[in-house]
Amino acid sequence: MDSIALKSLFYSLLISITILIISSCNGRDSNIVNSDKNENKPIPLTLIIHGGAGEIKPGFLSEEQEKGYKAKIEEALNAGYAVLSEGGESVNAVQASIKIMEDSPLFNAGKGAVLNHEGVVSMDASIMRGSDLNAGAITGIRHIKNPILLARLVMDSSKHVFLSGDGAEEFAANYGLETEVNNYFIIPRRFQQLKKKLGSDTLHLSYNNLEVGDKYGTVGCVAIDAKGNIAAGTSTGGMVNKQWGRIGDSPIIGAGTFADNNSCGISATGHGEYFIRLSIARNIADLINYKGLSIQEAAHEVIQNQLSDLGGTGGIIGIDNKGNYCFEFNTPGMYRGVLQEGENAEISFYGK
Numbered sequence: 001m002d003s004i005a006l007k008s009l010f011y012s013l014l015i016s017i018t019i020l021i022i023s024s025c026n027g028r029d030s031n032i033v034n035s036d037k038n039e040n041k042p043i044p045l046t047l048i049i050h051g052g053a054g055e056i057k058p059g060f061l062s063e064e065q066e067k068g069y070k071a072k073i074e075e076a077l078n079a080g081y082a083v084l085s086e087g088g089e090s091v092n093a094v095q096a097s098i099k100i101m102e103d104s105p106l107f108n109a110g111k112g113a114v115l116n117h118e119g120v121v122s123m124d125a126s127i128m129r130g131s132d133l134n135a136g137a138i139t140g141i142r143h144i145k146n147p148i149l150l151a152r153l154v155m156d157s158s159k160h161v162f163l164s165g166d167g168a169e170e171f172a173a174n175y176g177l178e179t180e181v182n183n184y185f186i187i188p189r190r191f192q193q194l195k196k197k198l199g200s201d202t203l204h205l206s207y208n209n210l211e212v213g214d215k216y217g218t219v220g221c222v223a224i225d226a227k228g229n230i231a232a233g234t235s236t237g238g239m240v241n242k243q244w245g246r247i248g249d250s251p252i253i254g255a256g257t258f259a260d261n262n263s264c265g266i267s268a269t270g271h272g273e274y275f276i277r278l279s280i281a282r283n284i285a286d287l288i289n290y291k292g293l294s295i296q297e298a299a300h301e302v303i304q305n306q307l308s309d310l311g312g313t314g315g316i317i318g319i320d321n322k323g324n325y326c327f328e329f330n331t332p333g334m335y336r337g338v339l340q341e342g343e344n345a346e347i348s349f350y351g352k
């Protein structure tokens, strides 16, 4: 081989090695570094949900109410998990679980959502797919029966990520999404809640101290499917007595919802203003991605240190790209459940 041929062989080898190194660092499939229990094992199908955090302590719910929440969370877990076990996509599983909780008056989402300052239900939702970082979100929705379905439609069928109010409902009308009059969403206990807030001087969302009985009640779901794709979604009526078109964290990608196959999927619940300021969901993903923290370590840092230091309350659920999952909250309780391949469903309400 002459020297020119040798040189060109050397350079083409160098280029191939460089391309290999770059692609292994940037691929959406690259692995996070952690030493969690699922390291080197096939990724287990996993679905995790929350139904809000807050002053949920033993004795807060009657036996009857506990049974009701447990049954609904179980139903939502099973509906989402059925999608995963039939080989379906995590984004469809997330949607199926959230739809069940939106249809239940037990949670602050869809039917049973909290009332704003005008005594009207105005809902927010978002959904995100970790394989391509596509996302859909909506805010200020008053008539769409299942806001999570509209968020999904925005993700799949529009060129946009975030639609609001009348425009979002106009977009929905093109696809024939089921609508309801606003009264459909309103349940009597939400009137009492609003009356209590209007009677106090907490007109401006100054919820620095949660009152006994307060809870956020937003719903969320994260899932990982057989292909290792993660998805996350969140749906809410926001906070009682919200005013001036206030938007919380739930529909904001990176605050209330985030999913990236490189790191994790997160859905949050809590005092949205703090979750927005700390970009809670993305913040946790970044700690995994850039600092190599496990999902438990990252969630603990963001909720117990950053959120608590700022004076915010609430929590998150999350699943990483190995199927490790976590619940983290700084409130007394969080309605929550998880169903993982090969395990029984776990449902709990109160602190750890």
Ligand code: ASP
Pocket (backbone or CB within 6 Å): 052, 053, 108, 215, 216, 217, 218, 236, 237, 238, 239, 247, 248, 249, 250, 268, 269, 270, 271, 272, 273
């Ligand atoms: N995070 C929601 C918001 O601030 C409230 C909740 O989680 O219940 O709108």
